Amino acid sequence: MIGKRILVIIMLVSVTITSGCWSRKELNELAVVMALGIDTHEDGYAVSAQVLNASETGAKQNSSSMGSLPVITYTSVGKTIPDALQRMLSMAPRALYLSHLRVLIFGEELARQGVGNTMDFISRNHELRRDFFLLVAKGGRASDILEVITPFEYIPANSLFSSILISQKRWAATGKITLQMFITELKRDGSDPVLSGVQLRGSVQQGRNVENVKKIQPDTMIQHAGLAVFKRDRLVGWLDESRSKGVNYILNRVVTTVGDIECAGGGVAAYEIHRADSTTHAHLNEKGEPEFRLEMEIEANLSAVECAMKLDSPDVITDLEKRIEDRFNTNIAKHIRYVQSEYGADVFGFGEALHRQHPKVWKKYRDNWDERFRTVQIQVNANVAIRRIGSIVQPINEEVDEP
Amino acid sequence: MRQTDEAGKKLDHLPDSLPQFMKEVNNRLGESPDIVWREIALGSAPAVILYMDGLGDPIDLLEAIHQDWLFFEGEGEQTPGDRYRVLKERTITMGKVGEAATFSDMMEKLLSGNSILFVDGVGSVLYAGTESLKQRGVEEATSQSVVRGPREGFTEALRENTALVRRRIQNPNLRLEQRKIGEQTNTQVAIMYIEGLCHVDVLEELRRRMDAIELDSVLESNYIEEMIQDQKYSPFPTVYNSERPDVVASALLEGRIAIFVDGTPFVLIVPALFAQFFQSSEDYYQRGDFSSLLRLLRYLCFGIALLTPSFYIGITTFHQEMLPTNLLTSLIGQREGVPFPAFVEALIMEITFEILREAGIRLPKSIGQSVSIVGTLVIGQAAVEAGLVSAGMVIVVSITAIANFALPAFNVGISARMLRFVMMGIAASFGLYGMIIGLIILGLHLSSLESMGVPYMSTFAPFSWRGQKDALLRLSQRTKKKYLRKLKS
Numbered sequence: 001m002i003g004k005r006i007l008v009i010i011m012l013v014s015v016t017i018t019s020g021c022w023s024r025k026e027l028n029e030l031a032v033v034m035a036l037g038i039d040t041h042e043d044g045y046a047v048s049a050q051v052l053n054a055s056e057t058g059a060k061q062n063s064s065s066m067g068s069l070p071v072i073t074y075t076s077v078g079k080t081i082p083d084a085l086q087r088m089l090s091m092a093p094r095a096l097y098l099s100h101l102r103v104l105i106f107g108e109e110l111a112r113q114g115v116g117n118t119m120d121f122i123s124r125n126h127e128l129r130r131d132f133f134l135l136v137a138k139g140g141r142a143s144d145i146l147e148v149i150t151p152f153e154y155i156p157a158n159s160l161f162s163s164i165l166i167s168q169k170r171w172a173a174t175g176k177i178t179l180q181m182f183i184t185e186l187k188r189d190g191s192d193p194v195l196s197g198v199q200l201r202g203s204v205q206q207g208r209n210v211e212n213v214k215k216i217q218p219d220t221m222i223q224h225a226g227l228a229v230f231k232r233d234r235l236v237g238w239l240d241e242s243r244s245k246g247v248n249y250i251l252n253r254v255v256t257t258v259g260d261i262e263c264a265g266g267g268v269a270a271y272e273i274h275r276a277d278s279t280t281h282a283h284l285n286e287k288g289e290p291e292f293r294l295e296m297e298i299e300a301n302l303s304a305v306e307c308a309m310k311l312d313s314p315d316v317i318t319d320l321e322k323r324i325e326d327r328f329n330t331n332i333a334k335h336i337r338y339v340q341s342e343y344g345a346d347v348f349g350f351g352e353a354l355h356r357q358h359p360k361v362w363k364k365y366r367d368n369w370d371e372r373f374r375t376v377q378i379q380v381n382a383n384v385a386i387r388r389i390g391s392i393v394q395p396i397n398e399e400v401d402e403p
Numbered sequence: 404m405r406q407t408d409e410a411g412k413k414l415d416h417l418p419d420s421l422p423q424f425m426k427e428v429n430n431r432l433g434e435s436p437d438i439v440w441r442e443i444a445l446g447s448a449p450a451v452i453l454y455m456d457g458l459g460d461p462i463d464l465l466e467a468i469h470q471d472w473l474f475f476e477g478e479g480e481q482t483p484g485d486r487y488r489v490l491k492e493r494t495i496t497m498g499k500v501g502e503a504a505t506f507s508d509m510m511e512k513l514l515s516g517n518s519i520l521f522v523d524g525v526g527s528v529l530y531a532g533t534e535s536l537k538q539r540g541v542e543e544a545t546s547q548s549v550v551r552g553p554r555e556g557f558t559e560a561l562r563e564n565t566a567l568v569r570r571r572i573q574n575p576n577l578r579l580e581q582r583k584i585g586e587q588t589n590t591q592v593a594i595m596y597i598e599g600l601c602h603v604d605v606l607e608e609l610r611r612r613m614d615a616i617e618l619d620s621v622l623e624s625n626y627i628e629e630m631i632q633d634q635k636y637s638p639f640p641t642v643y644n645s646e647r648p649d650v651v652a653s654a655l656l657e658g659r660i661a662i663f664v665d666g667t668p669f670v671l672i673v674p675a676l677f678a679q680f681f682q683s684s685e686d687y688y689q690r691g692d693f694s695s696l697l698r699l700l701r702y703l704c705f706g707i708a709l710l711t712p713s714f715y716i717g718i719t720t721f722h723q724e725m726l727p728t729n730l731l732t733s734l735i736g737q738r739e740g741v742p743f744p745a746f747v748e749a750l751i752m753e754i755t756f757e758i759l760r761e762a763g764i765r766l767p768k769s770i771g772q773s774v775s776i777v778g779t780l781v782i783g784q785a786a787v788e789a790g791l792v793s794a795g796m797v798i799v800v801s802i803t804a805i806a807n808f809a810l811p812a813f814n815v816g817i818s819a820r821m822l823r824f825v826m827m828g829i830a831a832s833f834g835l836y837g838m839i840i841g842l843i844i845l846g847l848h849l850s851s852l853e854s855m856g857v858p859y860m861s862t863f864a865p866f867s868w869r870g871q872k873d874a875l876l877r878l879s880q881r882t883k884k885k886y887l888r889k890l891k892s
Contacts, residue, residue: 025718026745027738032731057736099724100731129724155732385782400490 019083028054031094034071034157037142038118041077044105045118047084048075048143050157051094057155069210070154073146081121098127102161104179105135105142105198108235116233119186121189122179130180133164136235138197138225145198148207159223167224172257173244174224186233190351197238227229231345231370239339246335249295250278250294250348258303267307271324271386275299280353281299285377288352288370290361296328296382305395312393321384328382336378345374415505421449421523428453431510443468445490446475448483450522456518460535467495467531469519480781483522487719490520491529499532511589528722536560541567544646544668546813549685556646561591564648564663564670566596578601582613589622591665595651600658605855609660624664624671631662633853638821641854642812643675650684660855672855676861678874680815681705681826686877695876700809702875707806708819712749713830713838715799719745721834737793746831748792752800753824760804789796 035050074091078084082347085096104122106115136266137145146156153159168176175196185193186216202206202220212218227239227244239247248254254276260268285291302311302320309316339347351369357364365372418424441452441461445468445568452468452485455744471494474479491500502518503509504527513519516534541563544556557564565579576598594613596606621627625662628642629635637739645651646668651661654672662671680692686694717733718725726734729840741748759778768776786792803823810816813857822845829837862870872878 016828027719027735052732054735055739057732100728
């Protein structure tokens with residue numbers, strides 16, 4: 001009995017000791033990849049990885065610090081992405097660790113050729129989490145973006161990551177598109193994906209130099225550049241700021257943003273949107289063809305009034321709401337038409353709406369939706385409510401009645 | 404005494420004549436210098452008063468004999484037997500008086516501080532309770548101090564301790580059973596319970612276990628604790644101990660049984676449940692809502708004390724992807740240049756801390772201060788600056804140590820300390836997966852434990868709603884009563 005017990009204990013202990021700590025990796029054996037950039041190359045892919053330089057991070061600079069920069073970007077070429085990543089180890093002293101990837105950037109050229117094949121590696125690799133953002137380097141190569149030193153956030157990948165978060169929330173002209181979202185929209189029949197674009201403001205040469213961030217106004221900065229429209233997995237074109245906002249309105253991705261409207265008597269008023277909901281209704285017209293109606297519910301606050309208005313009168317507010325509604329109706333419709341005619345990519349997910357609301361009808365259109373989408377009728381119907389007009393009532397420039 | 408049982412039995416009856424008596428006593432006690440013989444004459448009969456110097460003081464007995472002399476003044480000759488009887492029945496003014504007819508009986512009385520009166524030709528001796536051992540007074544309890552609540556702590560004297568409890572529970576149902584345990588030490592051990600409140604099965608079980616104890620010596624209550632605990636090989640204590648009379652009183656009122664051991668201020672309480680080790684007597688002296696939060700905090704502290712280092716090891720060596728990215732960048736920077744794996748790093752720090760702690764307890768109080776200062780410096784600043792350990796690890800070890808001290812019962816803190824190292828080893832080889840397996844095994848072990856036949860995890864498993872009012876939380880005073888009794892019936 002006691003012999004048996006001892007045997008069991010010895011076996012358990014040897015399991016613990018002899019297993020050799022399988023898959024154990026110490027923190028200081030890792031090269032944490034913060035950002036990956038993928039570009040085209042004649043021999044396959046050129047992959048750049050922005051890797052954390054551990055001795056330069058941490059709250060307190062430790063003794064092993066050499067005053068170098070907090071990240072290093074390695075670039076290598078391979079037939080496939082894993083091949084290129086592996087070749088990076090000819091330069092990097094530690095194993096690349098992909099779990100903490102913050103952003104993945106495609107070069108524009110690669111995006112135009114199609115990102116489908118690279119997506120396979122990215123979604124197949126178990127190390128990658130799903131919370132990083134996908135970006136396209138507008139008019140350039142992804143490696144350029146990863147070579148620029150950014151001010152403020154000392155790790156450029158973090159800087160990109162948090163600027164996407166905040167600009168999506170406050171500005172609404174960018175997209176925080178994660179792997180999951182991109183693939184869902186890519187594989188779904190009735191929709192096409194969009195990705196947010198980044199570009200360099202300034203030259204790469206200056207951006208590489210640490211002197212760049214020692215200025216109050218750095219010469220080179222990374223800037224968001226609207227949305228990239230994809231058809232299937234290929235980039236087909238770019239949307240400017242107001243069109244990008246339009247797309248985000250329809251996709252229900254607007255949290256807060258700012259807009260402006262001309263007043264009745266000249267001048268301009270700015271408003272801040274703090275709630276925007278849109279729903280797509282698909283219905284069939286008398287010929288049995290699908291048509292769409294976009295219902296938008298928008299709540300806004302007046303934030304600046306640069307015209308003569310009597311804001312204490314409800315009629316003025318109602319009139320203002322009406323004008324903003326008209327503005328939304330025409331603009332959003334215009335943006336949709338632009339995407340329809342220019343790219344024919346259903347980034348708004350109208351096909352998906354039809355699929356959900358009229359599954360039987362959808363079967364007829366599913367195979368040639370790309371063509372049908374170009375001509376489909378879409379009506380926009382916005383409903384705007386102004387909730388607050390701020391801390392003062394009358395505009396500062398409003399003429400005061402002399403007593 | 405008992406080794407010479409064969410010979411002893413024949414001679415155990417007391418002899419009639421004084422010289423024979425003196426010879427026999429000297430024979431048995433080996434002419435110890437601390438035995439005091441006071442030869443007197445009781446009428447015409449020679450007599451002797453016998454006591455242990457320091458244990459007893461026969462001044463009251465001598466007084467009585469003086470009274471006795473006055474009593475018989477001018478009454479003519481009396482037999483020694485008459486005078487002996489009058490002494491016993493009338494003139495001795497002490498409360499505790501008795502007669503012993505055998506040597507072993509007499510020795511027992513003598514060695515516990517009584518004075519013995521032998522009168523030639525009577526054939527038995529009188530003993531009187533003249534104990535006068537110098538004792539520590541009732542002082543403030545040092546091990547379980549409270550902010551609000553009684554300050555008294557038990558002393559080393561059994562009788563004083565039982566009296567301290569009786570003072571709190573003035574109830575005729577409060578019962579005391581006393582016995583002697585220890586072949587060599589003959590230590591007084593008392594069981595205290597409240598008849599009607601305490602569960603009969605538990606009491607029977609305890610009596611059975613107490614009777615089965617075979618010990619040479621009992622110098623502290625732990626001797627008894629180890630003999631009556633349900634499971635010998637468990638890191639968790641199944642017997643509670645306290646040096647506070649109010650804690651014992653409240654346990655008795657909950658239907659538990661207290662075991663007093665002469666010579667130690669630590670009183671055992673059975674059955675002891677897991678939840679009990681997270682309760683402090685002060686919980687009942689403070690407002691219920693506040694006490695409930697404190698209790699939850701203590702469970703949290705147990706978790707921290709048990710798991711923090713292993714969690715840190717597991718996360719940083721196996722599951723880096725679970726860390727928030729900003730935390731990872733910070734930790735990775737700290738670990739840069741540390742030559743050891745996280746497990747070894749943690750082990751170094753934990754062992755250093757355990758050494759400091761042990762040293763701090765054993766050292767004279769005046770040096771203890773400086774040890775803690777040096778220790779803090781060693782553990783903290785210096786180790787990090789030397790690049791031996793990372794700053795994060797220092798924080799982990801410190802919070803673990805502090806959480807450990809926050810536990811109200813010292814012995815459950817020891818459990819956390821021991822298991823911490825086991826968990827660290829598991830986490831270092833199997834990561835969080837191993838830790839979960841370890842915790843499951845721990846949970847199974849805890850649920851399989853019993854204390855005096857009562858499930859250790861009672862009120863959690865088996866679950867009882869009634870019990871929840873005074874387990875994780877402390878809701879009201881009234882619901883506290885009798886819950887143990889309801890536990891089993």
